[in-house]
Amino acid sequence: MKVVKFGGSSLANGEQFKKVIQIVTSDPSRQVIITSAPGKRFAEDTKVTDLLIAYAEHFLDYEDTSAIQAVIFSRYQEIAQTFELPADQLVWLKKELRKLQEKTYPNAAYLLAAFKAHGEYFNARLLTLILNHLGVPARFVDPREIGLLVTSDPNNASVLPDTYENFEKFKYGSEKLILPGFFGVTAEGEIATFSRGGSDITGAIVARGLHAELYENFTDVDAIYAANPRLVKNPYAITKMTYREMRELSYAGFSVFHDEAIVPAIEGRVKINVKNTNHPDRPGTMIIPYQEFTPLTRVTGITSSKHFAALYLHKFLLNKGAGLTLKILNILYKHGISYEHMPSGIDDLTIIFDKSQLTAEKKQAVSRDIRAALRPDELSWIDDYALIMIVGEGMHNRIGIMKDIILAISDHNINIHMINQGASEISIMLGTKSADADRAVKYIYEAFF
Amino acid sequence: MKVVKFGGSSLANGEQFKKVIQIVTSDPSRQVIITSAPGKRFAEDTKVTDLLIAYAEHFLDYEDTSAIQAVIFSRYQEIAQTFELPADQLVWLKKELRKLQEKTYPNAAYLLAAFKAHGEYFNARLLTLILNHLGVPARFVDPREIGLLVTSDPNNASVLPDTYENFEKFKYGSEKLILPGFFGVTAEGEIATFSRGGSDITGAIVARGLHAELYENFTDVDAIYAANPRLVKNPYAITKMTYREMRELSYAGFSVFHDEAIVPAIEGRVKINVKNTNHPDRPGTMIIPYQEFTPLTRVTGITSSKHFAALYLHKFLLNKGAGLTLKILNILYKHGISYEHMPSGIDDLTIIFDKSQLTAEKKQAVSRDIRAALRPDELSWIDDYALIMIVGEGMHNRIGIMKDIILAISDHNINIHMINQGASEISIMLGTKSADADRAVKYIYEAFF
Missing domain, CATH: 3.40.1160.10 (Acetylglutamate kinase-like)
Known part of the structure; x- marks a missing residue:
């Protein structure tokens, strides 16, 4: 059935x-x-x-x-x-x-x-x-x-x-x-x-x-594409991908399939076939468990999402107090704001938010509370923040993938705020200004396809 | 005086x-x-x-x-x-x-x-x-x-x-x-x-x-060197550097100068001269405010520190609950453990600790509490984690620096767990297994000096 x-x-x-x-x-x-x-x-x-x-x-x-x-x-x-x-x-x-x-x-x-x-x-x-x-x-x-x-x-x-x-x-x-x-x-x-x-x-x-x-x-659409067709001409149609590839891609802008819909499918191990009502005979894209997947390409998809904003904090010895991030998170929690990522340097911290949660009043209230609790040397907002995700089960050699990503964008005057090659084994995340995001996706796509 | x-x-x-x-x-x-x-x-x-x-x-x-x-x-x-x-x-x-x-x-x-x-x-x-x-x-x-x-x-x-x-x-x-x-x-x-x-x-x-x-x-020592002389032969002696360069480098292993000593110097705007008791006539290294500094090299120093451990957590929709990280931090706080960095993917989170805080009992207690509070799909410890810092006031084009870093290590089978080009404008942080750290520092040094 x-x-x-x-x-x-x-x-x-x-x-x-x-x-x-x-x-x-x-x-x-x-x-x-x-x-x-x-x-x-x-x-x-x-x-x-x-x-x-x-x-x-x-x-x-x-x-x-x-x-x-x-x-x-x-x-x-x-x-x-x-x-x-x-x-x-x-x-x-x-x-x-x-x-x-x-x-x-x-x-x-x-x-x-x-x-x-x-x-x-x-x-x-x-x-x-x-x-x-x-x-x-x-x-x-x-x-x-x-x-x-x-x-x-x-x-x-x-x-x-x-x-x-x-x-x-x-x-x-x-x-x-x-x-x-x-x-x-x-x-x-x-x-x-x-x-x-x-x-x-x-x-x-x-x-x-x-x-x-x-x-x-x-x-x-006939299939899920490796990049947004509005940014890349005739992008590669993905025939097969894994649940977690789909999830990482939909998080940052792949709008074909709702990211929360992946979870019940995974829990029930139900395969998903994305197809086109207008061309039902075409194979579409199969989304399957990774146990049944053999990657054909190093990168499966590249996407960007511009609905982010970032708060930059700098304070000497910021990371010394065990409870400082806790204070920040309690402030966010109090204002009903959740954060997406929090890359930290030695004395600085960037907190990346889904922009839809932030009103001018909330930003002011958060800034005021953080100033009072932490007395940062610097506190500033980046209102137009984009995340770019490069996703692929085939990226066994992530440093090689990173090399090609960097080579693809390094000559194009694109300012990368963050590179988060964090925990996930199948993705690399870049943070950039919204204005640079589309061009970055295009150049990275061209490097891999 | x-x-x-x-x-x-x-x-x-x-x-x-x-x-x-x-x-x-x-x-x-x-x-x-x-x-x-x-x-x-x-x-x-x-x-x-x-x-x-x-x-x-x-x-x-x-x-x-x-x-x-x-x-x-x-x-x-x-x-x-x-x-x-x-x-x-x-x-x-x-x-x-x-x-x-x-x-x-x-x-x-x-x-x-x-x-x-x-x-x-x-x-x-x-x-x-x-x-x-x-x-x-x-x-x-x-x-x-x-x-x-x-x-x-x-x-x-x-x-x-x-x-x-x-x-x-x-x-x-x-x-x-x-x-x-x-x-x-x-x-x-x-x-x-x-x-x-x-x-x-x-x-x-x-x-x-x-x-x-x-x-x-x-x-x-005659000066602060751009890399550890035990890893790199005759490393470049730094004649001048800024307070914040020194701070970022001492955080991750430059042991010449205590990192907490930077703060009073900055607050009082007192320049620091690191010199050798055995060769007091040599100029040593001057540490100065960045307002008075003109970088001569793109990178000032490269260092690695192996005293870290990491906890990897995976859970579907991990970042959906606004209070999840808060729960984790409260657990760490309860056990008196502070964390250093917390890079996050879509459904995963890596928490990097100073290893000296962690005993086998504390790790067990933290694992148990996090399992009970979050029910993660995966929870695992990486006991030998190293951070590599590449620091320089001269890194105006960070993507160009990143390119050279990646090119330097990509052919040497070094597994990079994390790249954190986060908030700081003058540093790039890599996470790797301790076993790979020394080689990585060597190759990166050779790329810049």
Whole structure:
């Protein structure tokens, strides 16, 4: 049995639904289908998830929501009409969409989560209706019914271990099972979503929980590429890679597959096949355990991510006091900020953050507290920090890889702030200003491919 | 006025004392002299500090101490005899040496500190007696008299800020002032020593506190070398370097000058001249503020230190929990262990420690606590870890420096565990197994000199 997940662009309109149905019905083992919400149909389009967020915000601001409801409904209606689904079969959708405003929620964050989750929910129920309409036995499965339990972080939940026990009790026949991605239910019975793009996570949880032989992840690219096609012309398509390669690459910008989705796949040893809904016959990229992997290239992928910021601290004898870093981390913890990396010199420390956590106020508060606690000689922020990851199971000789990386960028006036060839055996991390990151990826790519 | 400090080998016997007296009397501005305890006279000799430690241990073990007292006394007696000092002028020394056993101490750690400190104390008083005997006006200054106040860490004290206020009140004429290095007095009036080699620290504190124009540090090498002469043949002698270069180099193995002694020198902006007691006419190495420094070479020095160990941790989504590193640091804090560096990958973390803090029991306890708190997928220790530092104010183009480093070692099968080109602008740090460190230093040296 395979679990098959379709991304938002694969389910954006009726024409895309046709491709999805063709893919699903062409292979009886493709039994469990995870839906995203309808994505963009063209570059300027708005994803249904964003429409639902706007709907929630209008409602919370006591603004009229009839126009936005109509736009959302029309997205599903257009799909239904492609398959000549009778109009009365969508009455429930219009009603449930409106009734989102009438329910009670613990707070605005849970309200937002519930609104957002309905993009996937409606799409899964609609796909079930269409399959049944076409004579394909199919059954909608609600995450609340199957027991997909998550933590009480309304918009950034994680799966709870009990989920897998619940899945063991789930009974089904040979019909297609259609599950909405992106959300689960908390211990209190509320809807909570994973982080954005979280349908990948649902797919991985379901694939693990139902012991799938394969998790097919259908999206809109033929394969995962060794570098971003916007930076490098015709990049090398990766045919096979390991879980941990995928994880390291998605951490720093490979957006094809959600990095948190790797973990359930690893835990269940479910292989992942990233494929293209528009070219389903192409092999795509297989993500497999490293025990089954023979690297063909020294480097598998190169990526950069610009969503970082860094705090630089200098103080004489900084590393002498055993408790100094502890003080810094307690300050970060107090302000609810987590850090990504913390390279240290003799008397200095750089703390690298995911920028999305930092507001001007938080930065000021952190600076003030650190100044008071540590009295540093220097404290400064680098606002546009990028991390570049060079990843490969084939990098047995890391010093040789490093040589080629350095040779590739040393003549191009690229300022490297940090080189972190730390603990990981399969990656090298560089820190640079955002402005230099794209060029660095290009030169490094050219050195290895 | 210059503060002049002499190391243990410079004061090891009567012949060395002659050189010291020649140096001190040849320049009237050499007014303040800091003494070490008598060091080794030949390779197999025992330093007086180690004899005093043995004396303390014998005493604590209720063993007979008369033999060790006699050996210690003979070291000073030999020096006195070289200058034909009348025998009755050393009666006090024999008496004070014995009376160390009769005093009361808050605990064994303070007892050890007081015993140790007498190596410098006796040498300073002896040098004063000899100078007076030779007709040179000289005055012994006790750290307790001048108010050299330190923290209540009996064997690893730090200077307290009040020291500098006390120094401002200190009155003196044109006579030579002889101060013992290595120790100060706590708020409770007890003797506490700096860490081993701490006479350098006393010299820097005194130079700052008495506003010396220069701090001359006399030892047994002609200069500070760009690499360890035991690893590299005829290494380049550094004529000038900056405070922070010296600090980074001494951190990782440059043992010529105590790294904690840099800080008072910087605070007081006192230049340091490292010179050779055996060749006092040679220029030695000047350590100066970087504002006054023009680098002549890209790299100033290369050093390695093998006294490290590393703990490797791997856990999926390790860096997701904001409080995970905090938990680790709290565990280290609880066990009284400080860490040096903590390079992190996506799902892994390496923690590098000064090995001297780690016993087998502490490692077990830390492993157990971290396992319980984090449940890592992997936890392993690297017991023989070395850090290599490449330091230079001249490394404006760090990526170019890195290129040459990598090219130098890449063909020699040296396994680099970590490259930390972190926050510091004037250094690059490599982590490697101890077995590879010496070879790496050699190849890197050859690339730059």
